Amino acid sequence: MNSLKLLLETEIQEFINTNIENDVSKLALHKNDFSTDYISIINQIVSKQKAKKKLPTWFKTPNILYPSKVSVEQTSSEKAAKYKASLISGEKLIDLSGGFGIDDYYFSTVFQKVVHCEINPELSFIVKHNFEQLGKKNIECILGESSKTLKNLNQKFSWIYIDPSRRNDIKGKVFLLKDCEPNVPELLPFYFNYSNSILIKTAPLLDIQSGLLELQFVKRIHIIAIENEVKELLWEIENHYKDDITITSINIEKEATQIVTTSLSEDYMASFSVPKKYLYEPNTSILKSGNFNAISQLYKIDKLHQHSHLYTSEEKIDFPGRSFKIDTIIPFQKKEIKTHLQNTKMNITTRNFPIKVDEIRKKYKIKDGGTIFAFFTTDIQNNKIVLLCSKI
Structure with missing residues (x-):
């Protein structure tokens, strides 16, 4: 070195x-x-x-x-690491895929001891050196393959943390946990010899339903977005857990953090309506959760269509996403479009609409930007409409 x-x-x-x-x-x-x-x-x-x-x-x-x-680029941000450290705590945590050590730095604030495992000698050296510069004395860096390290230590840990990496030979294939290193679904019984509580970090590409099919004993799922971009999924696993699974959608902004928690077992009921005075677009972490009916029920607002994932209300509410005032509703018809949209400047979003944003811009010569927000969508009566809105 x-x-x-x-x-x-x-x-x-x-x-x-x-x-x-x-x-x-x-x-x-x-x-x-x-x-x-x-x-x-x-x-x-x-x-x-x-x-x-x-x-x-x-x-x-x-x-x-x-x-x-x-x-x-691939490591957790400090914002995401801080959130993770707010979820769990205890005496000892072992990180089986230590990487650059950002998560372990923050775990060390809520655990008495953290063990950082890393198979890459150069990266292990870098992280050990950095922890010394950062004044972290309760983190031990161990070089080697994580399963061997776990077996050699032969200790009980409050938590096991792991961020499995996608193998290079599965590019283009559906992202499954069994295709990652280490193979967490296969190794879960082995991990439970050393801890009853496991926190798994995965890329946002992983489909939640696929993850649930692969993993046992999932207790909670956290979808972490930073400034409305989903960065990672966290899977809390507790040995022998069989009860309700909750999904928490988090959006960490500069000013505040928005958190919405829903249940996978509850049968949420959505209400529907034509567009009212206000329009709401959920954060990306909520969209990733797939619990669209829950948002309608929890916030007492109406969906525009079962598949549109846009919401509306007569009175303005505090919403975990973008909020707009609807100024004009235009039927998606040639004459109406030409009158209101052609050769204009606006921000375009499509939800449950057959034409892509780029095609709309090109066809109607619409420039990007400005203060008008246009939502091309489908309403509850299956009409194709355009909502021209002002951002609140």
Whole structure:
């Protein structure tokens, strides 16, 4: 790991920090005046640039080492890691897929001890070094294959945490947990020898119903979105759990966090209506949950159509998503469209509509942007309509 240690030399760290805002493609053309590989230095700058918004604690801490740009892109953000640490706590947690260690840093605030397992020697070295710079003394970094580490330690843990990675040979196929490393569905009985509580992180690509078919004893599912982009799914598993499964949809914004919890076993009933005064579009985490009828029942608002997933009300409510005032309702007919939409500027969204956004823009010469929000959708009477709205 001598090459990594060389990156910590004072003049190299000064070069990285001095050029953190600069164009790395231009920096790459400069002559290498240092004692180590110049590409490695450039890669540190690229990865640190990626960390600025996503990992502010790491970014502002001196002498942090970074893995590849891809590793930084794939790691949890601090915002997501903080949320995870609010869900569980206990004496000891073992992370079987440690990675860059963002989650473990926050788990260490709610557990007495955290064990970070990593099979990649370079990444394990980087993470151990970084935890020292961050002042974390209750995290132990162990290099090696996670199942062997678990067996060798032979301890009981309050929680096992794991983020299985999708194998490269399944590109283009349906995303299933059995196609990941490690194979969590197959290894669950083995994991239960060491803990009764398991938290699994998966990519948002995983279908919730598919995950439920593969996993046993699921207690809760958390869908985490940051600024309305779903980043990860969390699966809480408790050995022998058989009761109701809840789904929590979280959207973490700069100002506030919106949380909606629904049940998989409850038979929610939606009400339906033609568009009223206000229109609501749910956050992406709610859309991912698939519990569309629950939103109608819980918030006492009407759906426009069983498959439109847009909601309406006469009185404005505080809604976990975007809210609009409906200014005009236009039938999707040639004459009406030409009068109201052609050669205009507006933000277009389609929900349960046969034509894609790009096709609509091209066909009617509509520019993107402005203050008008146009929803192309289908109403309860199966009419194709356009709702021209003002954002609230």
